[in-house]
Amino acid sequence: MEKVILTGDRPTGRLHIGHYVGSLRRRVELQNSGEFDKIFVMIADAQALTDNFDNPEKVRQNIIEVALDYLSVGLDPEKTNIFIQSAVPELTELSFYYMNLVSVQRLQRNPTVKTELEMRKFEGGTPTGFFCYPISQAADITLFKATTVPVGEDQKPMLELTNEIVRRFNHIYGGDVLVEPKILLPDNQACMRLPGTDGKAKMSKSLGNCIYLSDTAKELKKKVNSMFTDPQHLQIEDPGHLEGNTVFTYLDAFCEDKDFAEFLPEYKNLDEMKAHYTRGGLGDGTCKKFLYNVLNSRFEPIRERRHYWEQRIPEVYEILRKGTEAARERGIQTLNEVKQAMQINYFDDKDLIAEQAKRFATN
Ligand code: TRP
DSSP: OOOEEEEEEOOSSOOBHHHIIIIIHHHHHHHHHTOOSEEEEEEOHHHHHHTTTTOHHHHHHHHHHHHHHHHHHTOOTTTOEEEEGGGOHHHHHHHHHHGGGSOHHHHHTOHHHHHHHHHHOOTTSOOHHHHTHHHHHHHHHHHTTOSEEEOOGGGHHHHHHHHHHHHHHHHHHOTTOSOOOEEEOOSSHHHHSOOOTTSOSSOOGGGTOOOBTTOOHHHHHHHHHTOOOOTTOOSTTSOOOOTTOHHHHHHHHHOOHHHHHHHOTTOSSHHHHHHHHHHSOOOHHHHHHHHHHHHHHHHHHHHHHHHHHHTTHHHHHHHHHHHHHHHHHHHHHHHHHHHHHTTOOGGGOHHHHHHHHHHHOOO
């Protein structure tokens, strides 16, 4: 069977290092593994509008930010189709048919949507479009017959729903038109949900605790220096705690043994460094300096590539246009199969027309 990746992001802001460790880094590895027949990465503007319908300018401006972030981390338009969700109308059409297969009660149980509703507090009630976005996400995945969906764990409920829809669809309409996708979660615990620089559970723009992929080296240094560590670790000699210590969480997510050889040769690996910190005698300043060096070595090439593409914006839009064309081509094909299975392909159904002509004909 064909191996196909579909994943994406809402264009509501620049991407931060939480996105990087949670999914972007993995996507680039998957892209370069050569194991996949087709890769689609979607800028989910229509989904972004479900809770930003009153701020289209925000979505519009962030499409290019996300596209630049994609290209700068190393997504290669020769291997990956980057496309814009709203420019693939087949997605909307498929969503409408899926709505029949999902109950309101089922949608109300979605834990990710529940959390978002609590945080978002829509005045005047929940927009229906927002409430239904998990259905539209199932369409995003299945229109491309994706087999693999690399995402963060907050997307698990969407994948569960997608699989339910696929099973129901294939059961009701027969055949095996739709493909059940597999979720691919980050493999490292620290990457599952990278906390903000203040140690709070989630990195979020409104909390001002994000490190962005597009931050300069200077901004990065400032943010690392202000990071939350262990409030009880006052003197260098004091024993330090690793639990909830953001600097060490980030090191868990980013550092490799080779970084010690390069930036902190006193230790062979992170375990040795942690042991010293817990024992006492290792200062936060040294840890932060090391973390800065590690992060900066990862982000330097990303910044350079971003700069390259920033000077070529019309070309970036051309990449999106081509990616969208390729996405539509595949989408139209699946939608035709879906409509045939649902028996709503009237104009293409020669047998139907012939049979009815016969039935109604007077002789
Ligand atoms: N919900 C995802 C997010 O918030 C974006 C998204 C939309 C997506 N459709 C998708 C992710 C399909 C994976 C597959 O970032």
